[in-house]
Amino acid sequence: MTSSCIIYKIKLKYIEIKEKPKIKNQNNLYITESEKAKIYSEKCYLSPDNSNIRIIHLIITRFLIEFWNTNYFAKLIYKYEYIQNGIRVMKKYLIPSLENQSCKSFIWILDIGNKANITFVELLANFKLSFESKIIYHKYLKKYVRKITKDFDVLITTRIDYDDRIYYDAVNDVRKAININKPMLIYGYHRGVLYYEIDNKYYEFYNTFNNEGAMSVFQSLITVLNKVNDSYIINDLISHTTSRKYLLKSYKSFGIKSLNYEPAIFDSGEAKFVWVRQKYSGIYNYSNEIKKYLKAYNFNLSNFYGK
Numbered sequence: 001m002t003s004s005c006i007i008y009k010i011k012l013k014y015i016e017i018k019e020k021p022k023i024k025n026q027n028n029l030y031i032t033e034s035e036k037a038k039i040y041s042e043k044c045y046l047s048p049d050n051s052n053i054r055i056i057h058l059i060i061t062r063f064l065i066e067f068w069n070t071n072y073f074a075k076l077i078y079k080y081e082y083i084q085n086g087i088r089v090m091k092k093y094l095i096p097s098l099e100n101q102s103c104k105s106f107i108w109i110l111d112i113g114n115k116a117n118i119t120f121v122e123l124l125a126n127f128k129l130s131f132e133s134k135i136i137y138h139k140y141l142k143k144y145v146r147k148i149t150k151d152f153d154v155l156i157t158t159r160i161d162y163d164d165r166i167y168y169d170a171v172n173d174v175r176k177a178i179n180i181n182k183p184m185l186i187y188g189y190h191r192g193v194l195y196y197e198i199d200n201k202y203y204e205f206y207n208t209f210n211n212e213g214a215m216s217v218f219q220s221l222i223t224v225l226n227k228v229n230d231s232y233i234i235n236d237l238i239s240h241t242t243s244r245k246y247l248l249k250s251y252k253s254f255g256i257k258s259l260n261y262e263p264a265i266f267d268s269g270e271a272k273f274v275w276v277r278q279k280y281s282g283i284y285n286y287s288n289e290i291k292k293y294l295k296a297y298n299f300n301l302s303n304f305y306g307k
Contacts, residue, residue, distance in 0.1 A: 044103035045172045053180060056149055057106040057156040057171065060235065061094065064113040064121070065138055078116065085280050086162055087125050093165040093276050099130060100305050103171040106158075107148075108133040111141055111235075142233070149231045154178055157233035158220040165195075165274040166218045168306035174220045183227035183256045186234075186243055188219035192273035193299050203294035205275060217273035219243060229255030271299065 046055075063086060064077050076082055098108060108129070112118050114137055122135055136144055149155050156174055160166060170189075177187040194205040221234040221243075232254060237243035 043172075044105045045175045053153040053178075054151065055105070055154045055156065055175065055178070056152040057158065057174070058109055058145065058148075058233070059098070059106050059158045059160060059171075060109045060111050060141075060233070061090075061160055061162050062111045062138075063090075063162055064116040065111065066113060066115075077113070082280075083121065083124065085278065087121075089276060089278055090125070090162045091127075093274070094160065094162050095127070095129070097165040097167075097305075100168050101131075101171045102169050102306070103175065104131045106131065106156075106171055109141070109144075110135045111138050112136065114139050141235070142231075145233055146231045149225060153225060154180070155223045155225055155231055155233075156220055157223075157235070158218055159234045160218050163276040163278060164217050165276065167272045167304050170218050170272065174218075174222070177220075178222055180224050182222075183224045184232070184247065184251070184254060185222050186219065186237070186247060187222060188243075189217055189272040191269065191271055192217055192275060193271050193297050194277060194294060195274050195299075196277045197279035198277075202274070202297040202299035204297045205294065217275060221247075227256060271297075271304070274299075274301075274304070 064083065066077065108131060110121075110125075110133070112121060112135060116137075118135060118137060127133060134144075145155075145157070156178075158174065174187050177185065179185070192205055193202045195202050219234060221232065221237060223232055225231065234243070237246045
């Protein structure tokens, strides 16, 4: 398993930058790529019933995409300060939680807005990761997914924003939800906490949106590829809060004849994610309004990371 970043240009011409991060074991010796792949695979859940299926898991993070239809937001996201802060937040919260996953059998995709300067983002970010990653323009995302998934049986696509942090066994939890008899299902979390950088405190943030969207924190679409008519991804299910309803409404259009399936599986135990409210004066001025309705929460981050 190697770590690589692909920077897509016009007409899918690209430059490939390969990085091989150095990972040390307990004896302070460098682990080879083959050894690293073995370590990751041993930690990844696969039930006896699924022992012969080929799984590909894509974790998708949107960045610099104009998904809010406002002129203010469109102007804001291309400012240097906004990009710099976004990468800071990514490196401080999102990436460490992916690095800490008990199973690293996934590809992380940074989904970049079509108007962004992807080369600038790559140089500014300078990610050094122990898992495979790619940076792709949004307009090429679906084409890339169709190409890379053609030799697999099950496709998992997971949506996590750059200001989210997920607990250590999230990837394995999604793998446990795979059922080859259910063509499509959603797996996600609706119990987490909200962290405010400005006062360094955690707040309860449970049961939002009547558990319909689970705030989309590590929300995943699990698809059995030979039972649907395309390589659908979690992004096809519209917004954070409507994914479950949209899947129910559009199930037949995805080429699935049987309705014998589970539309959503949401965790109801302890907090599984942290949604970070950044100390940034641009777009998150409404954060204090949200906090009025929340209770302070005594959150143990070390337990969250399984250490």
